[in-house]
Amino acid sequence: MADTIQVAREMVVGAAMTSGTFFMVVTAIGLLRFPDVYCRMHAAGKAGTIGIALLILAPTVHFAAAEPFVAVRGILAIVFQCLTTPGATYLLAHACYVRAYPTHRRTEIDELEYWMPVYRDDEFGHE
Amino acid sequence: MSAGLQAVTQSCLAGLFVAATLCLYRIIVGPRAADRAVAFDTFSAVVVGMICLLCILWDSTLYFDAVWILTLVGFLGTAAIAKYLARGRVF
Numbered sequence: 608m609a610d611t612i613q614v615a616r617e618m619v620v621g622a623a624m625t626s627g628t629f630f631m632v633v634t635a636i637g638l639l640r641f642p643d644v645y646c647r648m649h650a651a652g653k654a655g656t657i658g659i660a661l662l663i664l665a666p667t668v669h670f671a672a673a674e675p676f677v678a679v680r681g682i683l684a685i686v687f688q689c690l691t692t693p694g695a696t697y698l699l700a701h702a703c704y705v706r707a708y709p710t711h712r713r714t715e716i717d718e719l720e721y722w723m724p725v726y727r728d729d730e731f732g733h734e
Numbered sequence: 735m736s737a738g739l740q741a742v743t744q745s746c747l748a749g750l751f752v753a754a755t756l757c758l759y760r761i762i763v764g765p766r767a768a769d770r771a772v773a774f775d776t777f778s779a780v781v782v783g784m785i786c787l788l789c790i791l792w793d794s795t796l797y798f799d800a801v802w803i804l805t806l807v808g809f810l811g812t813a814a815i816a817k818y819l820a821r822g823r824v825f
Contacts, residue, residue: 617735617736617738617739620739620790621738621739621742624742624743624746624786624787624790625742625746627746627783628746628749628750628753628783629749631749631750631753631776631779631780631783632749632750632752632753634753634776634779635752635753635754635755635756635757635776635780636756638756638757638760638772638773638776639756639759639760644766644768644769644772647760647769647772647773648772651772651773651775651776655775655776655779658779658783659779659782659783662782662783662786662787663782663783663786663801665786665787665790666786666787666789666790666795666798669789669790670789670795670798674795677795677798680798680799680801680802681798681801683802684801684802684805687802687805687806687809688779688782688805691805691806691808691809692775692779692809694809694813695775695808695809695812695813695816696772696775698812698813698816698817699768699771699772699775699812699815699816699819701816701820702768702816702817702819702820703768703819705820706819706820708766708768
């Protein structure tokens with residue numbers, strides 16, 4: 608019985624870390640190959656969040672039986688990460704739009720054009 | 735820990751090293767500041783994942799606190815960079 612639980616736990620841990628690593632590698636490839644900063648944020652904001660959540664889930668399950676407080680900290684870390692990674696990506700995208708970062712040349716529509724003020728470089732004195 | 739789980743952990747660590755290398759490339763060549771900030775956010779997430787996998791590999795929970803501390807510090811850094819880019823100052 609104990610052996611069965613051990614094997615099941617190791618299978619869950621292995622599956623979690625494998626899929627998490629897959630999502631992180633996909634995120635890094637997206638960062639490398641997407642053409643402009645908004646596309647790169649699309650890769651980092653979605654696949655990065657699920658990847659790091661799965662990677663933190665692996666030690667949480669692995670140590671859950673032996674040390675319960677580690678499991679509590681792991682779940683807290685997952686919640687923190689799922690809250691802060693999309694928030695940071697949103698803040699950066701807002702900053703990029705307000706500062707009129709260039710989009711890829713094949714971008715066709717800009718739905719925020721009439722709703723959000725854009726400061727060109729000569730209005731603020733940096734970059 | 736069985737030998738199979740150890741092999742899986744080591745190969746996942748190798749994959750995370752590849753991801754970290756790609757993020758470092760984007761940090762170095764990224765054309766403007768926001769590209770570097772996004773890449774650094776992902777790089778800190780990859781480092782957090784490496785710490786998690788090393789906890790399993792070494793069978794120790796000593797460094798597990800670093801996971802959520804790095805999470806919060808990475809968020810604060812990215813938020814400060816975003817505020818600086820948007821307004822020209824942080825506070």
